[in-house]
Amino acid sequence: xxxxxxxxxxLLSSSIEQCKSIEFMPLTSxxxxxxYCYCEENIYLCLNLFEIKSIVKLCYSFIFSKDYxxxxxxNILTRVLLCYVTECLTSWNIRRRxxxxxxxxxxxxxxxxxxxxxxxxxxxxxxxxxxxxxKQENIQKISINKELEICDRTAEKHFINYASWLYRRWIINxxxxxxxxxxERNRLWLEKNLSDxxxxxxxxxxxxxxxxxxxxxxxxxxxxxxxxxxxYDRESLWIYRQTLIFLTIKFLSIDKKQLLNKELDLVxxxxxxxxxxxxxxxxxxxxxxxxxxxxx
Amino acid sequence: xGTPQRDITxxxxxxxxxxxxxxHCAFLTGYGHSHNTYExxxxxxxxxxxxxxxxxCLDLLHSLKLIDQEYIIDYIQKCYDKNSGGxxxxxxxxxxLLYTLSAVQILVQLNRIDLIDKQxxxxxxxxxxxxxxSFMGDQWGEIDTRFSFCAIACxxxxxxxxxxxxxxxxxxxxxxxxxxxxxxxxxxxxxxxxQIYCCLxxxxxxxxxxNLDLSTRNMLGWWLxxxxxxxxxxxxxxxxxLPDVCYSWWVLASLKILGKIQxxxxxxxSKFILASQDDETGGCADRPGNIPDPFHTLFGITGxxxxxxxxxNIIKKVNPVLCMPEYIIQKMGIKMQLL
Ligand SMILES: [Zn+2]
Numbered sequence: 001x002x003x004x005x006x007x008x009x010x011l012l013s014s015s016i017e018q019c020k021s022i023e024f025m026p027l028t029s030x031x032x033x034x035x036y037c038y039c040e041e042n043i044y045l046c047l048n049l050f051e052i053k054s055i056v057k058l059c060y061s062f063i064f065s066k067d068y069x070x071x072x073x074x075n076i077l078t079r080v081l082l083c084y085v086t087e088c089l090t091s092w093n094i095r096r097r098x099x100x101x102x103x104x105x106x107x108x109x110x111x112x113x114x115x116x117x118x119x120x121x122x123x124x125x126x127x128x129x130x131x132x133x134x135k136q137e138n139i140q141k142i143s144i145n146k147e148l149e150i151c152d153r154t155a156e157k158h159f160i161n162y163a164s165w166l167y168r169r170w171i172i173n174x175x176x177x178x179x180x181x182x183x184e185r186n187r188l189w190l191e192k193n194l195s196d197x198x199x200x201x202x203x204x205x206x207x208x209x210x211x212x213x214x215x216x217x218x219x220x221x222x223x224x225x226x227x228x229x230x231x232y233d234r235e236s237l238w239i240y241r242q243t244l245i246f247l248t249i250k251f252l253s254i255d256k257k258q259l260l261n262k263e264l265d266l267v268x269x270x271x272x273x274x275x276x277x278x279x280x281x282x283x284x285x286x287x288x289x290x291x292x293x294x295x296x
Numbered sequence: 297x298g299t300p301q302r303d304i305t306x307x308x309x310x311x312x313x314x315x316x317x318x319x320h321c322a323f324l325t326g327y328g329h330s331h332n333t334y335e336x337x338x339x340x341x342x343x344x345x346x347x348x349x350x351x352x353c354l355d356l357l358h359s360l361k362l363i364d365q366e367y368i369i370d371y372i373q374k375c376y377d378k379n380s381g382g383x384x385x386x387x388x389x390x391x392x393l394l395y396t397l398s399a400v401q402i403l404v405q406l407n408r409i410d411l412i413d414k415q416x417x418x419x420x421x422x423x424x425x426x427x428x429x430s431f432m433g434d435q436w437g438e439i440d441t442r443f444s445f446c447a448i449a450c451x452x453x454x455x456x457x458x459x460x461x462x463x464x465x466x467x468x469x470x471x472x473x474x475x476x477x478x479x480x481x482x483x484x485x486x487x488x489x490x491q492i493y494c495c496l497x498x499x500x501x502x503x504x505x506x507n508l509d510l511s512t513r514n515m516l517g518w519w520l521x522x523x524x525x526x527x528x529x530x531x532x533x534x535x536x537x538l539p540d541v542c543y544s545w546w547v548l549a550s551l552k553i554l555g556k557i558q559x560x561x562x563x564x565x566s567k568f569i570l571a572s573q574d575d576e577t578g579g580c581a582d583r584p585g586n587i588p589d590p591f592h593t594l595f596g597i598t599g600x601x602x603x604x605x606x607x608x609n610i611i612k613k614v615n616p617v618l619c620m621p622e623y624i625i626q627k628m629g630i631k632m633q634l635l
Contacts, residue, residue, distance in 0.1 A: 052338060053337070053338060056336065056337070056338050057336045057337070060336035060340070061336060064388045084338070085338055085341065087341055087342075088340075088341040089341060089389075089390065089392060089434075090341065090384075090388075090389040090390045093390050093434075093436060096436060128438050131438075132436060132437070132438075159536075160534060160535075160536060160537065162486060162488060162534070165486060166480075166481065166482075166485050166486070169484055169485065195536060197534065197535045197536050198486055198534075201486040201487075202486070204475075205484050205486075208475070208484075235301060235302070235535060235536055236535070236536060239535050242476075243475075243476055246475045246476050246477075246515070247475055250475040251475075274300075274301060274526070275301075278522075282518065285514075285518075
């Protein structure tokens, strides 16, 4: 650890703070000097993929040294480290303490997380920390649109993004978002991301939060049927249909046999494929009431 | 007919077909040596679990003697946080339930349970339990069924299950049961094979699997079996994900607990696991052709162990709930429920 090491980390930290977009790329260093990053007009920051190890080591050696425990120093150090090792819980915890002490401004921190989420759209710790931060903020100051936009973006960036959809469930509840409006947003999102099973699982979750009745399910099954007509080769649509049937059996007192037979008839109207066969097999198993034929 | 399922194609002429035990041991001990330094690294934040993967895998392969056990015990004690009673993944890092379980598992495996301050550990776990029965992973309040499993598994290993409210803890797990038969990380969250394993493991350890009625067991069995992909034979963790060796463990262990492991095509799956070995460096990757790591190496080996393809002289039997060698569980007299 030297003064130059410290100035390197400070420089990286302020670049991270200023830039709107961060990326990792291999950058060439030579014998005389090592390239750590490349910054374009304070908007785009490119970090050297080859120097991850050395920067991480340096950050840790400062964070765990006795001489760099001032709040603003820890702020700088963890900001840099978390760009490189986003899952480091201990560094997030240091930032939690800095938030509680007032060193870190919550709105500024939300922006930092926003940019990091572009870099690591499925980071479990990032979403966990963002939830925690929002709980520290005055609920009036939280932008619903911003949070929903982050959910959309991370879900698009990473297919069937568990952490992102989990976060969305939390946001819906925490900010008390209207379920019908959310169902409509979800329908539009799915139009462009038809294969995303997690989005369908989320849709089923939304439905289960409503006062379910036969009309709602009927409508939803119809919607799915219309999509299947065009995209019968998408597994996500078949799995969603299966989920709807489970949902119906669980929450509505309907004639189960009639429902399952109707489904079997419907399957026959589609061109046969791997997924339709599977679905038909499941229906037949559910029809055999003892469930013994599940697997042979 | 025949729209393809999302899957990978394996070039059967190029992938390994035999179990490469010696190479795996060399691969794992190589990792062990890099753990034997106190130099800061990019995976420090989970290092305790890394050591657990290493020790367990080497023990299952009859090669635990290859690592420096004294060093590991010393390391674990450096990660102990006297104030809270928990363990951190690495010295200086914060303690967390995930790494506390790894530390306890290693100490039990190395026959050094005497080093655990039982009373302190119990109060650490107890104060993480919430009114709804769930567990936080640490003081910052995140909830996850994974943490419930860690809490119960730790207590079970030190024979102290009665210090927490088991009824409420069980209720929380049951609240995470979805209508597709799977479990998620909190109530209403999407079903996920890893979370299913944790919830079934929890119910097994507290001997409350009877909470699952027959139709739920069948639906869950169906959901788990659907994870096996037709072409590659590998298992995925959720619909439309690619196959991944670590899910051989989460899915198989879950099916084992449910008494339905025969629902999986074991020949196809074992071929997939063997194909994921790296015949140059040793170790297993998440899928054939990728870079191997200790995590997937352990879960490849434990998967093969559950499939019962190799003699115990080659791979020791693994316990499906605690993911530790079965002989240790027997020796300690730990009881659990399997259907
Ligand atoms: Zn994996």
